[in-house]
Amino acid sequence: MDENPKQERERLEGLKDQYKLDEAIEQKALRMRKNVPLSEIKATVDDMMVETLREIRKRKGP
Amino acid sequence: MEALKSKIRKWVKASGVPLTSTEQTQLANELQDTIVSWLKAPPSKRESLLRYRKHQIVLRFSDRPYVSPGHGGLTKTQLVRYLASRVATNNKTALSFLDHLAETAIKETKKHGAFVVPGIGTLAHSYSKAKMGRNPKNAPATNTKVVHFKVAKAIRDVVTRGKD
Numbered sequence: 688m689d690e691n692p693k694q695e696r697e698r699l700e701g702l703k704d705q706y707k708l709d710e711a712i713e714q715k716a717l718r719m720r721k722n723v724p725l726s727e728i729k730a731t732v733d734d735m736m737v738e739t740l741r742e743i744r745k746r747k748g749p
Numbered sequence: 750m751e752a753l754k755s756k757i758r759k760w761v762k763a764s765g766v767p768l769t770s771t772e773q774t775q776l777a778n779e780l781q782d783t784i785v786s787w788l789k790a791p792p793s794k795r796e797s798l799l800r801y802r803k804h805q806i807v808l809r810f811s812d813r814p815y816v817s818p819g820h821g822g823l824t825k826t827q828l829v830r831y832l833a834s835r836v837a838t839n840n841k842t843a844l845s846f847l848d849h850l851a852e853t854a855i856k857e858t859k860k861h862g863a864f865v866v867p868g869i870g871t872l873a874h875s876y877s878k879a880k881m882g883r884n885p886k887n888a889p890a891t892n893t894k895v896v897h898f899k900v901a902k903a904i905r906d907v908v909t910r911g912k913d
Contacts, residue, residue, distance in 0.1 A: 698764075699764055702760055702763050702764060703760055705763075706756045706759055706760045706763075707756070708753075708756055708757065708760060711752075711753040711756045712753065712784055714753070715753045715784065715785070715788065716788050719785075719788050719789070721788045721789075723788065731787070731795065731796070731799060732783075732784055732787055732799070735783070735799045735802075735803050736757075736780055738803065739780070739803050739806050739807060740761070740764050740766050742803075742807045742811070743766055743768070743776075743806075743807055743810045743811050744766055744767065745811075746807065746811030746812065747766075747767045747768070747810075747811050747812055
């Protein structure tokens with residue numbers, strides 16, 4: 688798949704929105720009685736997940 | 750509502766990350782654990798926790814080890830972390846393993862003249878005659894014993910001749 692880093696990031700974020708991961712994490716936080724705003728989840732955890740997948744793809748194989 | 754873990758798993762599978770099905774499930778589990786740890790951690794420690802966990806996950810699921818910039822190889826700490834992540838143990842155990850390996854290699858080479866590190870090579874005394882060696886400025890002449898390391902053939906083939 689020929690895509691530049693920006694396209695890859697957009698694709699992963701699009702998929703993340705499709706599966707509603709942000710809302711699922713927010714629900715999880717509520718169940719754990721942690722008051723974490725959705726904006727913070729998007730700026731931190733989401734970013735980490737996308738970057739982790741990108742990094743693994745980059746380092747996996749030649 | 751669908752559980753977070755299964756959503757992450759679907760996302761990882763759809764992302765096309767080049768991992769086997771089992772590895773994708775393990776990656777999803779790691780990501781879920783990271784999120785839970787992040788939620789449990791005090792706000793001041795959340796950022797560093799995410800950075801550390803991301804590094805651990807990338808090391809575990811990627812083929813290429815982390816190469817330290819400017820050094821062209823792993824530092825001891827990086828090697829310990831890499832080993833720990835690959836064999837699913839903690840850094841302390843991996844460090845202890847490395848230290849014991851080095852200690853045993855020295856002890857055995859001294860005692861029996863050779864020590865084989867399986868898959869890597871042999872550490873042995875050289876059979877050449879001991880030579881008189883000294884710094885002519887300030888040291889008396891002494892006999893020097895040479896220790897050499899013979900690299901395993903498999904490594905020699907791959908590294909020096911470019912075979913796979």
